[in-house]
Amino acid sequence: MFLCTKGFIMDMFSCFFVFILFHFWCFDSAQGQNTSHPNCTKEFQCGNLRNLSFPFYKSTELDCGLSKVYCEDTENPILELNGVKYQALEKADVFIRLKYTSLGELLKKNSCETFDKNFSIAISPSITYGLDPSLTLFKCNRSQKSRNEEFFNSSSYQSYNVCDGFILYYNISIHYYQVSEIPSSCSFIQLPLTSNSEAKSNGSGLFHLLTDEVILGWTVSDECNQCYYAGGRCQTDNTTNKFHCAYTFVLDAGNRKTKVIVTVAVFLGCCAGILILLLCFRKKTFWYKCLMFWESKTEDHRNIEAFLKNNGSYAPKRYTYSEVKEMTTRFKNKLGQGGFGNVYRGNLQNGKHVAVKVLNELKGSGEEFINEVASISRTSHVNIVSLVGFCFEGHKRALIYEFMPNGSLEKFIYEERSDGIRQLDWPILYQIALGIARGLEYLHRGCTTRILHFDIKPHNILLDEDFCPKISDFGLAKLCMKKESIVSMLGARGTIGYIAPEIVCRNLGGVSHKSDVYSYGMMVLEMVGGRKNVDVGVDRTSEIYFPHWLYRRIELDEELQLIGIMNEEEKECARKMVLASLWCIQTDPSSRPSMSKVVEMLEGNLDFLQIPPKPYLYSSSRTEVGSSEVELA
Template sequence: MSLHLTKVTIPKTSALLAVGYNMAFASSFVCFILSLLLILVHAKERNDSICSKSFSCGNLTDLSFPFSLSTQPDCGIVPISGCDAKPFPRIQLLPGGEWYYARGKEYSYTLLLVDLKLQTVLRQHKCQAFNENISISDSPSISFTAVKLQNFYKCNRTSSNSPYINQTMKDHFDGYESYDGCDGFTIYYKFYGVDDEDILAGNHTANCSLIRLPYYPTEPGDDNLVNFLHPEFLVEWKLSDDCSKCHYGGGRCQTDKKNNFLCYKGTSKRGYLQTIWFKVATGASLFTVGLLALLLFCFRKKKLWYKYLRFWESNAEDHQKVEEFLKNYGSYAPNRYNYTDIKRITGRFRSKLGQGGFGNVYRGSLSNGSEVAVKVLNELKGSGEDFINEVASISRTSHVNIVSLVGFCFEGHKRALVYEFMPNGSLEKFIYEERSNGVRQLGWPILYKIALGIARGLEYLHRGCNTRILHFDIKPHNILLDEDFCPKVSDFGLAKMCMKQESVVSMLGPRGTIGYIAPEIVCRNLGGVSHKSDVYSYGMMVLEMVGGRTNC
């Protein structure tokens, strides 16, 4: 699988095409401004001046519609209260429904909730936990889906039950585990495999009922089913199309007495304000047209237009490549974060680990407490091939000596890669004689361990994967060390994937770092380029490790 982007070229004789492209862009931009201002004109009765675009409540950050503080019910449809309460704020998914602890916001459309009733019962380790059932209803404005709940089948048993009835029940749940640790009923469950479709459809015995509860495995050998239960569960939410149109059209999402969707808009007279907004919209549009005409005049040189046209076209192709990648990998694709998630993970880029030509690396933390390193790429650097190569390459690997990719961000021009955190950083700061203060010199046993680990990582890339991966940039800067100085190969921006049977690969141009590049990459007369080029780079790096100085 090769992921090389096609270079977009524009003939030098197509200056009119560039001008026409930008005039079309100018027209679209003016239409956008007019539409936005007209939406503001027709917004009625919803006081947007008191509704923040985003807000925080306790441990929840970057919240926006449909969420709102309980003190501002007009700003949303999912109220949150107790921002200063311990341990977590409380949230009510639907009006008049249950209140839950909001433990955290996993992703943009996912919440981690705690069931208060179930938490109280589980603290006492009582079988009454099986009297609870997590069932979340929807409304015409928003729908919720509880994720990763376990199906339990609670079947009553009494002394009056005949042996025939009991045997019939056991036969009905053939292949299921059973738990008899509670008085009066038996629990049937299946943690592995697919549940019986007839049972899920409700075709079970009259004495049984389906219960859905959060389940987390505990210590091996624990036969107390109650210990498997947990009050935390994930909920995904999705705004309905009607509510989305209503909200962004200036209305408020509501329901009538028959639980049908209702978009409420006020009826107060605002003709005077509409006139003012119309004048503002007209003036802004004329100003925008004049500004773009001035820019056309000032940047009439063709090369500037070609540069920006190439950037936008290649950026669109990058997005198409990413979507194809996610579709092909399915559930095996890494997590995809939006830029808001990246800011939350890094604490708004508070702790910088390093800086390079590609961008900056920041230290971050996921909601489960795991530390990560986030590489934020420069917005206008390159065509995006390096980014897509790195995501696709590392997603195919799973090895102790290959850095793990936790997820990535591809949103507009913003691109970031989220890796596991390596406390000791890169190898290069340990092996050169001009080490900075506080960096210790590694002994020969550790250097041998590092060299051996890197070799195992390369052997895995070349022979252990279903698709052979050629790194093409092996050097100390791209070798990361964990707390035990276990090496991990990183930075797959120049990598190339090929079938295992291929001994020689084709390349459009040289790639790698001077001092580590194999001779055949620069001069094709010396032979074909293959996985042996990585072996050459590895050898040059080992020489640096032994000699304590750079080859460059």
């Protein structure tokens, strides 16, 4: 034992000798080191916007984000987008209400200079902005008047023919168009549209339809988030117009003496850490008990143990960590991973296959772990995944589910496929949508305690060998009494692209089971289209935001032109899925159906399904011509 320990110590000292040489080389070669934004403020106060962080950055700091904000000596900060400065009035999570002061002055004077402005924001692979609501106007050369009128009059556009040099055409009910079809003498601009329904309906004139205030939403791409938090800068390649992550190097500010002190301090600290570890190994019994005693007294440990004790009748079987390692063959067969941790395939002693989710260290009081065990333990439904057991031992946490051979839904609706062929045919897609709806109906109405999921998305829908859907991942779930229609919630929860608007903008309505209905609708629309609801990679500008494109076709009673429809029965299934989903994504929660009604829509006669109103807010991604999931969802 002594020889092993002595050899181990010698090996470690050898490693740290190499570390010192490497550390000096890093200081003296390359003239710097990779940095994770050392001169950038991660979070800062900015007037009435309160706390801001990436993608926003202070105007006094250089290239620290994607959207510059001027916070100095003003209650209403100034936000700069594409070189245009806006006054920021208020912020609600992922939305900011903006005021374009100079535009407001022009609107008061009914000035034609208004139409030299343009709210359209260029598409970037790093960040997507949404400015809603907005009105698209076509600014056409007056010399081509006859040709322009031939096009726009046939499309029921209104005209504004007062300004010198150009004529404006617009239609507040049309949001989709093909850029290639617009006359070459015309260009389009976007300006904020008033939310005053009276001004829209009484035909009081173009200037009364416009306003100087607009709601800004934004979504940072996954690539940009990963780049930024790894120390890089989100940039666009000027040649390919694709995302590029750039890493910068900064000079060390200290002199050589400082470098030596820092290096020696790091070395001595590491040596001390190694000696403590060795002491723990040699005195394992005493130090191990001390460590476990300290850990058992942490707040999250106490909270979870208290929950398990108080809910023993609901909690499934508890496994030790050694049993988890045994059932997964020491975590040999990895099925996937996510922000929560990794998922492994395993086998119980009775031969039953399971999926074991090993959680990362928990945040706060271990709320997600408690939610998962508390929620699923209270359910028993064919469309809800079964929790077989769990492990809670020190800082080790794992959840053990029934195994789903076909994995999660997202791999069947987003993967590349040849033209005219879907990963899943329409009858199966329809049954999956219906099964998820029944599962949510059960969570909202069938349990003794109502369960709100708050994270319905394709990644959280698992499929068994018969493609029967199972709702999973209850880490963000909330339990409430059935009689409670509105629940209280601190902060937003969910996934960008599926979050209901009232969760991030509370003046739109209370948070309730209708928030799950919205997420369900956004997800089914992605199932229908076989793509993300916002897709900058499509060929036609009008199809960037898929729900708008679908709504337009439904509104005009046109063919949906969806991939893989082979007969009238499949056409009817697709149309019922689309209509039910468009009802589900209504901005006003009270306008959305309950999940019981959604099941009724899907199972009922298509002739009885009415066309819903057009949702007021758009998803926080972008408008059709460069604007978001605003991926409100």
